[in-house]
Amino acid sequence: MEGVFYKSFLKSVVEKEKQLAILIDPDKFAISETKLFLKKIPKETTHLFVGGSTVANGKTEESVKVLKAVTKLPIFLFPGDYSQITSEADVLLFLSLLSGRNAEYLIGQQIKSISMLKDSSLEVISTGYILIDGGNNSAVSKVTGTEPLSQENIELIVNTALAGQYMGAKFIYLEAGSGAKFPVNPEIISEVKKAIHIPLIVGGGIKTDAQKQAAYNSGADMVVMGTAFEN
Numbered sequence: 465m466e467g468v469f470y471k472s473f474l475k476s477v478v479e480k481e482k483q484l485a486i487l488i489d490p491d492k493f494a495i496s497e498t499k500l501f502l503k504k505i506p507k508e509t510t511h512l513f514v515g516g517s518t519v520a521n522g523k524t525e526e527s528v529k530v531l532k533a534v535t536k537l538p539i540f541l542f543p544g545d546y547s548q549i550t551s552e553a554d555v556l557l558f559l560s561l562l563s564g565r566n567a568e569y570l571i572g573q574q575i576k577s578i579s580m581l582k583d584s585s586l587e588v589i590s591t592g593y594i595l596i597d598g599g600n601n602s603a604v605s606k607v608t609g610t611e612p613l614s615q616e617n618i619e620l621i622v623n624t625a626l627a628g629q630y631m632g633a634k635f636i637y638l639e640a641g642s643g644a645k646f647p648v649n650p651e652i653i654s655e656v657k658k659a660i661h662i663p664l665i666v667g668g669g670i671k672t673d674a675q676k677q678a679a680y681n682s683g684a685d686m687v688v689m690g691t692a693f694e695n
């Protein structure tokens with residue numbers, strides 16, 4: 465069963481309306497400056513993502529509550545672990561780290577999250593999460609103890625994305641890591657986009673308008689920007 469947020473995303477893909485998510489890391493987010501922050505982000509922003517590779521307990525819920533009170537933008541949880549789940553958000557990106565071989569991030573965290581999801585109205589969207597080398601040691605790599613896929617190995621990246629799709633993922637997320645030196649290469653985006661039939665999210669190291677446009681032009685349906693809008 466597809467929920468309203470996923471349906472609306474699919475509609476935007478059909479209508480070729482590119483989506484822009486701004487990532488809020490609750491640990492770095494100044495709650496007292498929420499309104500200022502929302503003024504500062506691009507007016508074409510379509511979604512807010514909230515999450516971090518590690519977040520202090522309760523900070524996610526606190527941030528989401530404040531955001532909900534002042535914006536109508538849909539709020540998607542993008543959690544580094546199950547403790548970041550809160551029913552105050554709209555959607556949970558149910559990530560599985562397909563690039564790695566750490567069972568904890570393939571299925572362990574997901575099982576631990578179930579008790580928190582039973583009574584929640586969150587729309588849960590299965591997301592194949594693929595970490596790609598962005599030129600520096602990313603927080604995701606450190607936290608999960610996994611290596612990113614090399615940007616040279618396009619076939620492996622495409623096959624990983626397709627395996628995710630066959631396993632039932634509703635999104636593929638190509639991630640170069642927060643604060644990556646270089647984002648996912650346009651050629652990789654375009655090869656993955658050609659292979660899959662589910663929406664494609666791309667993030668990590670995208671700081672300029674040109675990089676964002678390059679990602680869209682090569683087939684990203686959504687771009688995620690975080691560091692560029694952090695203080």
Ligand SMILES: CC(C)=CCC/C(C)=C/CC/C(C)=C/CC/C(C)=C/COP(=O)(O)OP(=O)(O)O
Pocket residue numbers: 489515516517518542543544545546557558559560561569570573574577593602603604607608642643690
């Ligand atoms: C579905 C559930 C319950 C959990 C998912 C658990 C998985 C598989 C997580 C994937 C691996 C992971 C640690 C993702 C974190 C994604 C994220 C929000 C990255 C942003 O990292 P920052 O914390 O901003 O990094 P910096 O500190 O470098 O800025």
Ligand SMILES: O=P(O)(O)OC[C@@H](O)CO
Pocket residue numbers: 487639640641642643644666667668669670688689690691692
């Ligand atoms: O912080 P940046 O580099 O924009 O990365 C965003 C996001 O894809 C990280 O998980």
Ligand SMILES: [Mg+2]
Pocket residue numbers: 489642643690691
């Ligand atoms: Mg960050």
